[in-house]
Amino acid sequence: MTAQDTKERLLDVKGLTVEIDGRRGPAVVVDGIDLHVTKGETLGVVGESGCGKSLTMLSLMRLLPNKIKVTSGSADFDGQDLQKMSARALRKVRGGEIGFVFQDPMTSLNPVMRVGDQICEPLLYHRGMSRQDARKRAVELLRLVGIPGPEERLNAYPHELSGGMRQRVMIAIGLACDPKLLIADEPTTALDVTIQAQIVDLVKQLRSKLGMSVVWITHDLALIAGLADRVVVLYAGTVVEDAPVDALFANPSHPYTRGLLASIPTLSDAPAARLSSIGGTPPEPGRRPPGCPFAPRCPLAMDICRRDVPKLEPISSEGSHRAACFAVQKALKAA
Template sequence: MSEAKNKTLLSVDSLEVSFFTYAGEVKAVRGISYELEEGEVMGIVGESGSGKSVSSYGLMGIIPEPGKIVSGSIQFDGKEITKLAEKEMQKIRGKDVSMIFQDPMTSLNPVYTVGNQIDESLRKHTDLNKQQRKDRIIELFTLVGINQPEKRMNQYPHEFSGGMRQRVMIAMALACNPKLLIADEPTTALDVTIQAQIVELMKELKDKINMSIIFITHDLGVVSEICDKVAVMYAGNIIERGSIDDIFYNPKHPYTKGLLKSVPKLNADDHERLVPIEGSPVDLINPPKGCAFAPRCENCMKICLTEKPPVCHVGENHESVCWLNVKEEFEKESGK
């Protein structure tokens, strides 16, 4: 592996994000930690409401009101960004860190042409003149597979299909060659053919400019295609993380196993039923004292309800937060 790939680009330590509502403090992200190297792709998976998108908004400094970072550290390229003023964040946002939002129709401004919206980012973050910016937009549209770029850049978002709008969003995110791209469910609501094209495009672009990617999704199939490692989130915590092989072939947390069981398999018997995860996600205004997944876990023990489980190292660069792993390790050591 090259030296560049070994360099840590992003380091998140004990990040907590809360929303202060009239009903109480919603603890959306409850102390997550991870690292991302240059040129690496990390998938963040989990159900809706698990804190995937909110954690990424923290990286961009765009947590909507009434939310805010309560504690923790985000080091990007050696710089602590949680304490930066908005003016300083604007220099990083869109240039060094870019984001593809979940719904391109609501993320693109309907009253401006798509070319104008990409041009805005280039004007702010580069020294290119008008003609150079136009050439760059044509280059980006060609890169993401949009035909007739000179004509299309003068069109409005409603004149594009869903897949094409998503390509525009990717072009916009890549305009200034960011070091980190955050893709928030970029293939949701797209048909499988377009999904495959978007994933393939991101893989190619990552290799071309050695860009790091955080890929947020609930689609484990997409994760297996593009990611180097995976973090599984539940109730604002990362409950398991490891390499693709670790997560798919040797999952250690009951929630991860449940996610995998709920995905259809190509080699499954015709009559094999999908197994859903019973129950509902926990209330993050009053999260449980013990393991957040305990009320839905078929292997729940007494300690799970009262004590938070520790982080267990279950393999090289493979961690799981579960009392079952502690029990398993204890039984191994005692020879049971």
């Protein structure tokens, strides 16, 4: 990795480990994740439910609930380690430089506060704007995210808006302070497909307009194909594959990624064909097998997979495509 590389990185997470303090003692949920986002890039983070996608993002901002803790690792954002920052400095970053869009638009807005005031909140707090300026900016933001009649919507309560509208409001709040990085945690999961498409288009437009980086967490690979520049595949709290989006879809390497891609139904499938799926379920935190966490479900599993943990290693000549799999690495050496 050259110095140039590191310099461009807006977010650089190294060895992030998150543990949950359960009844059966501490269990590792996120296991030494490395990931980075360069400036202006859209990173897709994909994986099944419960593989640690959301927890990783929450832990970056130290927003974890009580019994879940980051036990090691660092997360440099713009040259500062978010994990070591003082609470006060961190509050400036939250909402100011990193915008968050949450999964559930139905419950992530304060029900007793008008949406206009909620959009103004970060502006008043981070930008020190006057209330009037903040309201003007809020109107602009609502227009930006495509809400018709923004002036009157400012005075609406969240329950008076539809799910799609609320999600747009959430995005408007996330974008309020022109963040350098927008972290969107499955922002379209609760929405129907047409709204989903609108929101994806919106984020693409905004990204090119504002030049921000985006981390988009989802379990929907089809969505990622049209949105991301690079994709990180998570499984059981580890990164199993990291590749530019085209390379990932053209040449999925890790058996888990292949399984995920194979499970997307296509129009060319036979009408009565069974949907393809990966047998079994991800291991529970605290009950992960020794060796590769995917080994019990993996069609290519070898003895070494059940013994040692594979490292994330380059599998393409220029090194941008990486996978953590003994079988892939072996096949590569053989070739």
